[in-house]
Amino acid sequence: MGFKEILQNDRPGARASLLEDGNLLVYGLSSIFIALNLVLIANGFFWLSILPLLVVIVLLLVFSLDKLLYLTVFLTPLSVNLGQAGFGTMVSLPVEPIMFAIMLVFLFKNLYRNTTDRHVYRHPMSILIIINLIWIFMTSITSELPLVSFKFLLSRLWFIVPFYFLSVQIFKNIRRIKSFLWCYMIPLSGVIIYSIYNLWAAGFDEQISQDVMYPFYPSHTSYGAIIAMFIPFLLFTAVNVNGSYRLRVAGLCLFILFAVAILFSYSRAVWVSLPIAFAAYLAIRLRVRFGAIMICVAVVASLLLTFQSDILMQLERNKQDSSEEFTENFQSISNISTDDSNTERLNRWSSAISMFVERPIFGWGPGTYQFLYAPFQKSYNLTLISTNAGNRGNAHSEYIGPLAESGVLGSLSFIAIVLCSLFIGLRVIYRGEQRARWLATTILLGLITYFVHAFLNNYLDTDKLSVPFWGFMAMLTALDLYETRREDAGLKELAAK
Template identity: 45%
Template structure:
């Protein structure tokens, strides 16, 4: 009898709460407040985070390619977020500190790894330059955003990647969601015709801001997909066939993204792959690079004259679009990129040590433009991107030490990746390590021409891949070698 009354009471409580929630939704929708239906989902994620931070991170990665900028939903906000991923990452950051205070610490080997130490240096300098910033509020917002990207996608991920299968799960979470974005983009693009290069710039919206960030993601994922294909057993014909279709989809998307920087970065990645496969010694690579630089420098006048004669602009014709890469005389995209680089350099000359402060470029660069460098697409506010270079952006916002700290992360990550590839005895680790390294190389090259690490889209792969190489170095190569 008592159990029956308790059951009846619980039923009444459930239905009462459900009806109240429906009524609350109706009232909120009437007043055009749309976030209330997301509350149960948010509560579910909070519960999941306490039960398993590992699964919580995987689900967060799943949402990254599908996240939408808050500015696309509501205009006139002073702060922009990618929903739902950045609030989820903020939750990850909070939970990390709670667990830290309760004594649940990360593996000391991760915290003391050279790449992690370089990241500490980078974050410390970002903090210092946020204090000295011309707009501290903007800079500290930028720093907090960078912090939850690094804590979630690097520190926690590196711990989770102690289990080898989790690295593949992380990638697949991103690939599954991003494949939906690719299909959505190609279907929209096909309505205008794939030769419409101008529409290729925006058909991926609202999920990706433009074709450049979309192309950068494609370039980072392609080498890893080729690696994952090699893990499928030869007798598993159906799975291999589906994987081939997926790779072809990504290749098609890369071509029709019309992202020249992505194409260049993939060629650079292929070059690094060839160097590693042929086991060319580092000294020879270094000498070759120095000789190439000397040759280009000695012929700089002739090269500039040849580039200035190039009048081929961006085009729907693939061949012409490739030719336009070297057009610095009339291609508006290339000229605007040079304009932004020049502004970043002038900003650094004015504040060489501390820079203007993290996240401030878009508010400052307008006054550093020169009339003779402006193009038809020039603006005085960074609505069409910022410095168009990860390295120059850091230089202008955080000074020389800021750029050095970022380059240090890049150099140490490459060194870690090469070491893992050369020392690994496990076939899967060897294949995956070189693929992850090539994926990162594509972004390091892409970072010369664009910058996307202020977004969840690129940060999830950039820091996630970095964490994979560190985890492989610590848990899958070093420990096995010691054993």
């Protein structure tokens, strides 16, 4: 018998021995880790407990970036901002460090060996996003507070790179879009139940409702805005006759839960955004021409500008403040005389416009508004909740805020992204494959709820909103690239639909 035959005959036993040795090694290391961790916990040191999670994250970074992205989406509703918890730094744990790591790995892979479909970078949405990022970079150089601005740019990159550029690649498979949505909605449902329980324990007090989602969401407005983005998908899932019975039941249960959460969020901006999204759905069903919609928007804007004095006089007569009653709370939306929330919003907008007038091209720098707007406040605009400390939010508008921070091109580049998403969504709905149309409809309607909300608030500097927002943008881009018939799908043809 030769040496080769000896090895072949001994191989099963050798494998069994190696397997047993491997198991012993795993058991031994696990026992040492558990014992050491118990000793450290008994002495008040808890950080070693996160080591297994770190090992999993590192393995996923190396071998399965898409699964790590899903894990990040799942953890986002449950993440906690250290600044709100009193630690002095505005980093959301555990998700933002993971996003940063995903961004670095994705960029490294693309520099070393381009793994991204070149059509993604040539897509109009991608081009506009890149232009917006380039302008943010340029205005960070000219910023009044460069360190703040470059930190803002970095955070915007770790939102966009994973949840737009990487996600477009993942969403080539349409089923992964639904996985992304469920990964966010399931933990969000847990936060909703937690918030409703806290609100019930407080007797459904309207003032208490603004903080019942703490520490997971910073305010009732951001909490309501995110819930509203998923309402169209849940409603369509519940009524989709082609879906499975279990999926329809799950969609219906979550839709009811999310609807109750919106009602008790007492977020007036959300209550406005949902009816407008429903009107947009009717326009889609009636196949109203894209050009006709733009003309209507222009006419309404012209009328508002023409009769702004009369409109302001009527609004000033409204003295209804926000309250626990739904009808009274809804009526208070147009109260610009005595409602502190509304009047402070006008103060922030006025300050932003004054800042824009002084620096119309480059602005004061991305992310700097809250630190620099105080001298631009006018005495007659000040309210009971006005502050000079720069600790109570930004300009309360995704459209006006960039005017002050990045100048006219900063605002226009973001508006261009919004308009492009509307165009792409309609193109998929009108020209896409059958399976993609209803999904594109729900995604577009979800985005529309935030486009409306963005007139009154801005949350794209937070992980909670940026993950679904840029994820939805990636979904529309992927559906447009991989699920839409390319023939006669040009701008002229879509505008004539």
